[in-house]
Amino acid sequence: MRWDYIADGDTLWLKDGRKIRFSSINTPEIAHEKKPAEPFGDEAALTLRQLFSGSRKLKLQVVGKDHHGRVLAHPFLMDGRSIESLLIEKGLGYQLFSEERDPYRDCLKQQEAQARKERIGIWSKKAVFDIRADRLKPGFQILRGEVVKVSSPKKNDFFWVEMDGPVVIRIPRSSVETNWLKSLVGKRVELRGWLVDRKNKNKGSRQYKRWMIGIYSQDGIQRL
Numbered sequence: 001m002r003w004d005y006i007a008d009g010d011t012l013w014l015k016d017g018r019k020i021r022f023s024s025i026n027t028p029e030i031a032h033e034k035k036p037a038e039p040f041g042d043e044a045a046l047t048l049r050q051l052f053s054g055s056r057k058l059k060l061q062v063v064g065k066d067h068h069g070r071v072l073a074h075p076f077l078m079d080g081r082s083i084e085s086l087l088i089e090k091g092l093g094y095q096l097f098s099e100e101r102d103p104y105r106d107c108l109k110q111q112e113a114q115a116r117k118e119r120i121g122i123w124s125k126k127a128v129f130d131i132r133a134d135r136l137k138p139g140f141q142i143l144r145g146e147v148v149k150v151s152s153p154k155k156n157d158f159f160w161v162e163m164d165g166p167v168v169i170r171i172p173r174s175s176v177e178t179n180w181l182k183s184l185v186g187k188r189v190e191l192r193g194w195l196v197d198r199k200n201k202n203k204g205s206r207q208y209k210r211w212m213i214g215i216y217s218q219d220g221i222q223r224l
Contacts, residue, residue, distance in 0.1 A: 002056045009044025009092060011070070015056075021070040023063045024102055025084045025093035026140050028122060040122050044092040051083060058083070063102070074104065088112050091121020094140065094192065097217035099175045105219065128190065131165035136211055142192045143167065143213065144224065147184040166210040167195075169221070176218045188224040191215060 002015040009027030012020050028038035030045050052058070059076040066072055075083040082104065087093040088111045095108045116123045129136065131145030146164040152173070153160070159181060161169035169191060171181070193213045201208050215221060 001058055001060050003052065003058055004056075006045060006048055006052075008041065009048050009087060012048070012075075019070045020060065020073050020075065021066060021068075022084055023072040023074055023098065024096055024104055024108055025087060026096050027087060027093045029139070039125055040092055043121070044087060047087065047090060047092055048083070051077060051086060063098075063100070074102070084108065085111060089115060091115040091118075091123050094122065094127075094142070097192075097215075097219040099172060099216040101217070109219075131163050131167050136166070136195060138195055138197050140193070141195045141213070142190065143195075144188065144190050146188050147186065150182050150185060152178075162209065168209040168212050169215055170212060171215045171218075171221075175216055176221075180218065181221075184221070184223060190222045190224055192220055 003012050003020075004015045005013040007013065007019075008030045010022040010025055014020060027044035028041035029035070030041040031037040055078060057078050059078065059080075060071075061074040061076070063072040063074065077083060084093070084104065085108060088095060088108055095105075095112045097105070115121060128142045128144055131143050136143075143163075145167065147161055148164050149162040151160045151162075152158075157174075158170045158172055159176065159178075161171065161181070161184075163169065191213065193215045196212045196214070197210065198208050198212055199210050
């Protein structure tokens with residue numbers, strides 16, 4: 001494959017017009033739509049360009065498509081090195097956990113844990129937020145809090161996990177062990193995913209927790 005344009009640290013365009021989103025990592029955002037760059041967003045994009053220095057070619061292991069129509073794939077340099085792995089090692093990306101388990105999950109977990117331990121890149125600043133104490137904002141977040149309640153409405157494909165603050169988790173039934181999830185009630189956990197602001201839903205008599213975070217794998221919730 002030949003790449004044409006690097007959008008940011010985890011997204012690029014191919015010469016054939018396809019937009020590729022890296023499947024297993026999320027890098028901080030660069031400046032866009034009048035929003036400033038997130039810490040280390042520019043560094044992640046620059047590092048990706050440097051990895052491709054002198055070559056317009058890459059290898060892709062295609063996984064599927066996301067709801068934006070982007071191709072999800074694991075990218076590799078022509079010498080076989082994983083681009084996702086290289087960015088995680090440098091502390092320039094967060095590991096993602098999709099519903100479909102990928103073969104690189106355990107390796108990326110170890111590399112992220114090491115980068116976190118060494119406090120490099122994104123881990124050198126505050127990267128984990130407390131649900132009750134910190135100001136929350138939409139987008140990819142790593143949060144910590146206590147599980148208050150797990151519910152499983154009938155005719156619903158999801159579990160709903162209420163936290164001890166303005167956050168609720170939605171997780172597919174098929175991606176988590178029921179007993180394990182219920183065992184988390186009263187326990188503190190760390191979770192990661194895209195946080196959505198639902199304040200506009202609270203207009204009627206029924207009140208919702210303001211923030212919802214979608215998680216698609218049991219690995220996306222870690223007991224502390």
